[in-house]
Amino acid sequence: EAEVAQSPRYKITEKSQAVAFWCDPISGHATLYWYRQILGQGPELLVQFQDESVVDDSQLPKDRFSAERLKGVDSTLKIQPAELGDSAMYLCASSLVGTGTDEKLFFGSGTQLSVL
Amino acid sequence: GNSVTQMEGPVTLSEEAFLTINCTYTATGYPSLFWYVQYPGEGLQLLLKATKADDKGSNKGFEATYRKETTSFHLEKGSVQVSDSAVYFCALSVGGYQKVTFGTGTKLQVIP
Numbered sequence: 008e009a010e011v012a013q014s015p016r017y018k019i020t021e022k023s024q025a026v027a028f029w030c031d032p033i034s035g036h037a038t039l040y041w042y043r044q045i046l047g048q049g050p051e052l053l054v055q056f057q058d059e060s061v062v063d064d065s066q067l068p069k070d071r072f073s074a075e076r077l078k079g080v081d082s083t084l085k086i087q088p089a090e091l092g093d094s095a096m097y098l099c100a101s102s103l104v105g106t107g108t109d110e111k112l113f114f115g116s117g118t119q120l121s122v123l
Numbered sequence: 124g125n126s127v128t129q130m131e132g133p134v135t136l137s138e139e140a141f142l143t144i145n146c147t148y149t150a151t152g153y154p155s156l157f158w159y160v161q162y163p164g165e166g167l168q169l170l171l172k173a174t175k176a177d178d179k180g181s182n183k184g185f186e187a188t189y190r191k192e193t194t195s196f197h198l199e200k201g202s203v204q205v206s207d208s209a210v211y212f213c214a215l216s217v218g219g220y221q222k223v224t225f226g227t228g229t230k231l232q233v234i235p
Binding site: 011042047049050051052055114115116117 | 127157159165166167168169172212214222223224225226227228
């Protein structure tokens with residue numbers, strides 16, 4: 008069964024450093040999501056792409072976070088500079104379509120970020 | 124705004140016990156409702172869904188009914204197994220681009 012690929016699986020960095028995460032959605036999935044999940048809490052949407060366009064980044068801390076999906080396929084989420092409070096699991100998800108449907112989300116295994 | 128409220132965990136049950144995990148929601152518009160499950164060491168996966176009032180979603184012995192009048196979507200299973208131990212997330216999606224909002228999750232531990 009096709010899966011959402013994420014890398015790296017774990018990332019340890021020092022505060023003020025830059026860090027990047029990569030996600031490759033299931034082939035053909037137009038919608039891609041980046042979520043942040045703090046331990047003990049539910050996933051919080053950071054950014055949502057429809058093809059290569061951002062359709063929701065209202066919760067993305069734009070002073071330090073950036074996300075791109077240049078060709079409408081894979082995506083990169085970057086944090087610069089990282090802060091201690093950024094320690095969390097970063098989840099990528101994709102769905103076939105996202106326009107007013109109830110398509111289910113397929114999640115990757117996530118990247119666990121620890122900022123020291 | 125949209126939000127989902129789940130009962131706090133952890134919930135510890137003996138094998139074959141009855142399970143209920145409460146979920147209520149607030150939404151602008153008419154949401155679709157979901158339960159996702161996260162098994163230890165794995166990513167979230169969809170367990171079941173319902174898209175309109177009075178629909179019942181079901182999968183793997185779990186059920187949840189979309190109750191518009193009480194804005195609820197409680198998860199139930201008649202007889203839990205050790206393999207059901209996981210974290211369960213209630214979620215909703217609404218709007219033209221299917222923004223999905225999750226609850227905080229409820230950890231279930233089933234003991235033999």
